[in-house]
Amino acid sequence: MQVRYSTSPTSAETATTADLRDTFLVPDLFVNGEVHATYTHEDRMVIGGAVPGTGQLDLPAWTDVLGTESHLERRELGVINVGGAGHVIVDGEKFELEHLDGLYVGRGSEVAFAGEEAAFYFVSASAHATYPATLLSHEQVEPVALGSPEAANERSLFRYAWGQDLETSVLQFGVTVIADGSVWNTFPPHLHARRTEVYCYVDLAEDDRVFHFMGQPGHTRHLVVRNRQAVIAPPWSIHAGAGTGSYAFIWAMAGENNCYTDLSPVAVDDL
Template identity: 45%
Template sequence: MRILYGVSPHDIPSFDTKRLRAEFLIEKLFQPGQIEFAYTHVDRMVVGGACPTDTPLSFGDGADVGTPLFFTAREMGIANLGGSGTITVDGQVYSLNNRDILYVGRGAENVVLTSTDAANPARFYMNSVPAGRDIPHRLITQAEAKPLDLGEDARANKRRLRMYIHPEVAPSCLLLMGITDLAPGSIWNTMPPHLHERRMEAYCYFDMPDSERVIHLMGRPDETRSLIVADSDVVLSPAWSIHMGAGTGPYAFVWGMTGENQAYTDVSPVAIAELK
């Protein structure tokens, strides 16, 4: 498990591109036949990727998080970004198609991940955060997610946001998780940007051709920086950082959040004219 320690916004002015990417960008999560995890000290989120092929992949030991089991004091959302597959949690089998998400509650002992077709494997993207209560596991299909249509053509930020793990759809302790798809011709994943001081966020950009990129903007409003992001890369966004991005071509992204609350609208907008 990779470890990222998090940094202060006062450190950002001294970072070159290599250091910025090392601290905030998680690459190569989806390796065929493997599970990859990264642990960040930013609100203790664990980000993971698994791409099972011919052999099932499993996890559940808590050694890397300091507890008897991985889920002794944690919950998780698992989004399928690839071909169809199954997730078995303590003997209960859940079938996930593309853009379905499984919520795994505190207390789970063993998770097994499989792909229906090894030639078109599932790609399971995971966000896990500390949890203080037991909530039943639940599969949320794309059809069950709550859609919100946002943005406008004139600003090239028209998009459909789907809430999956959210109090209005499927409850959790502290995790929020969903998927956003941009409308054809739009490039901005949010505009204008905003801050939410009481929550951090992780973005997993996907469904992007290998030749295309997303330019993810971060940092304080008066000290912005950019990350050039490829398909399936994950960006960590601390509470002190703005976040917005523009793609050179079509893309989608999974957003996952945790912090003091689950109020999706607890944000502080930042005017475009304030950015530097």
């Protein structure tokens, strides 16, 4: 597990490209037969990837970083399968996940990952209450249509955990799928001062990239992101991007609340 410290807006304004990537980009999460993760001090989120291969992988405690004997002793977890069919075992109960299916796991549970073709992306956050594990089928979640073809930002927003329907402490997560022919995500952008958000870009072709824009309005920077890489967006930073081909991204948030609409739009004139 890597550890990333909190950052200030001014640090991004003067950072080199290498500095930006070292601080905000989370690469190499998905390694066959291993569990990799990054702990960010931005709202104490953990971002990780588990690729079981032919075996089974337990969710590590990372006691030296989290200070607990079990990963979810005082945390809750969101999981999305970005690979082929697999399953997640929660306290002995098996949950089958197809591509882009999600799973919420409450505080105190023990978790393991399995599936030769599966690749699991996960995010955990501090939790003050315990809620039951819930399977979130991608096919059964009604998407919200956003954007337009004319603006090249037509997309479908799949809300898995967003402060309604499913009870969580602070964690929110879901998937946004960009329509064929569109390139932009989350544009025009917004800020949410009371929450940190992480994007994990998935389903990109090998040669495609997303140009992810970050920073304060009026002082934006960018990162070039490939398939299955994540970007940490602190509360002071916008988070938007444009891709060179079709893609989707997993969004996850944690912070002071789990109110999905607690955000501030940013006008294009202010960028």
